[in-house]
Amino acid sequence: MQGPGDALPLIRQYRDWLQGSPPEDSPERPKFFTHGTVVLDTNVLLSLYEYTPAAREQVINALTSVQKRLWLPHQVGLEFVRGRHRVIAERAKALKDAPGLLNRKLGDANRAVVGARQFVQELLVKYAWDTEASESLAAKISSQAVDALLSEWKKELISLVQGLKDHDLVPASVEANDPVLPQVAELFGPNIAEPPHPAEIRRRVDEASSYRFPNEIPPGFSDSGKGTPLAAAGDFLLWEEVVEFLAASPERKRLLFVSRDTKEDWYEPEELGRGRRPWPSLASELRMRAGAELRIETPGQFYRGVNRFLDAEIADETYEEIDRAAEAADEVTITELEAPHMEPPSELVLSAYSAAGLHNTSLPRELLPHLRNVLNWWLIGVTAELERRPLYEAEPRITVAAAARSASPPDPDWLPGNCLRLGEWPYQSSSWIAPWFAHIVNIASPGDRKILQRLAAQQLDSKASD
Structure with missing residues (x-):
């Protein structure tokens, strides 16, 4: 409802900042479901691998009610097909460790x-x-x-x-018979974006790293410094694709963006008297550049809206699964992407070194900071996984791996097992070694070298017994 002052230039120009978070009973909300372009963030699609089969079927059926308005950005599609195995592997590890x-x-x-x-x-x-x-x-x-x-x-x-x-999903199923991927492909049909030109991707990455991230302009500035500049710019690359798509389609006047990412680079910090809301600057930018209105919702809000406005049938138990998956996203996970750029807490490092039988000062002094960070995070994770030490309260989940046993390397940079010394590493012909681990092991003292390799071998043995 418009007030008498809404036509004034100052009120109109800064209306996104003057309004609170869009209420769920807003009279404009149904139009985003019935006439808006719907974009699902990568985390929403990957959640399909976390649901039980019954809940997943209901969610897929609910999504068919907005199928004609779904659009898949290239960035989301790329992150989805690359992230499937990781989600299942993390679930399997969590259940194994439970x-x-x-x-x-x-x-x-x-x-x-x-x-x-x-x-x-x-x-x-x-x-x-x-x-x-x-x-x-x-x-x-x-x-x-x-x-x-x-x-x-x-x-x-x-x-x-x-x-x-x-559960119907295990890591091997993603390789051999993924039940989710065909359903997602059928859901989007031809409504998927072509990859942007490499030169355009480079321009956008440069803009993110040199201008937007240093000035904390949403979205995605919290990822600055994580991994490569290209990896860090993922959210911004997605945003640029969406803005460009809507700007090229004058008939598309509304964007409903669904994501369980509620970090500070998408949501403004909470202020006294007002709850958290998506950054108003995102709505202003989309309106200015594409002439479209923006609404951002979490999966729980979105699926309840689909039920309410489009008569999709979703059981209460399914809503509970959706909400739990969103809450689990707030748990801190340290991956190979974050580990080099995050220094772990000193008390965790000391506990891990003690449990491993290492001395923090015995490792080579010339070890670069990013390699030392990766090693420390791995030691924290492996000593907890092998039950060498008690877990600290709110200790992050760690997925950094030193070695793997598989038909092909987890990443093209990984080295065959024979890169480590014969007689010290037991899986010379049946393993792959992370390059950071190979480097550290090969410059470590004989005593430390054997301890590190023994821990990595025991970690592989524990995975093989799953």
Whole structure:
């Protein structure tokens, strides 16, 4: 609803900044579903691999209600086909690690109860000289007694975790018989973008790294410094494709962009009296450059809107899965892309080195900072995975790998197993070695070299036993 002052130039020009986050009951919202161009971010498509088969079927069916208005940017398509295996592999790893993590948490619970008992014992002896009560307490609340109390809960929790492995997708299925990819391809049909010209991609990457990111102009500036400039500019490349597409199509007056990415390079920080909202500058830029209106929604908002405005049938349980997948996206994951550019917390590094039997100062001093970061993150991840140390609270998930066993290398830069010393590395002819790991191992001292290779081999062995 327009107010009497809406026609004034200042009010009109800065209306995106003056308005709050678009409400879900806005009278304009249904038009984005019935007449707008709908663009799904990569994370929305990859979520299809995380849903149960029943939920995935409902989501795909719901998306067919907006099929004619769907459009797939090249950047999204590229990230989707490249990221499928990673999503399934991360899910498989999380489920594989779950029983060990559960056992560690139950062990922590045992130690916490015993610690509380010891605290009370100290009080009894110190302030009441009641050694009899102290000894009675020790006999009643022993570690064995706590384990006995926890045993039934432990069986139930382990059973539930093991039941989660009953799923139709495993890493090998993505290679041999991916059930999701054909459905996504059929959903978009011919409504996909051609790759931009390499010269145009280079121009956009240069614009992102030299102007937009240093000035924190959304979207994507939070990715600055992650990996290569091309990789860091992914969100901006997507944005430019969308703006160009709508600008070339005068009949397209609305864009409904769906993403579970709510970081500060898409959403403005929350202010007193107002919740978080997508950056108003995004709506202003799209209107100025393409003459189109913008609405950004999370997957949960979008699918509820599809249900509401287009009568798609989605069960409450499916909404819960959609919301959980979006919440899981907020968990920090350290990959090969982020690891070189992020220095891990010192307490995690010290804990990992101690668990591995290494000394932080024993590694070559000439090791470049980005290689040391990768090594440190890998050590943090592998020592947790092999249960060499307890997990810290809010410790990130780490997917950095030192070696792999597969028919082809995970990346063209990876080296065959025989690049490591014969007699120290057991998988000379059946493995691939990450180049950073090969470099560090080959310049490390004999003692450190053997420790590093032993950890990498044990990590491979643990994966082979899945």
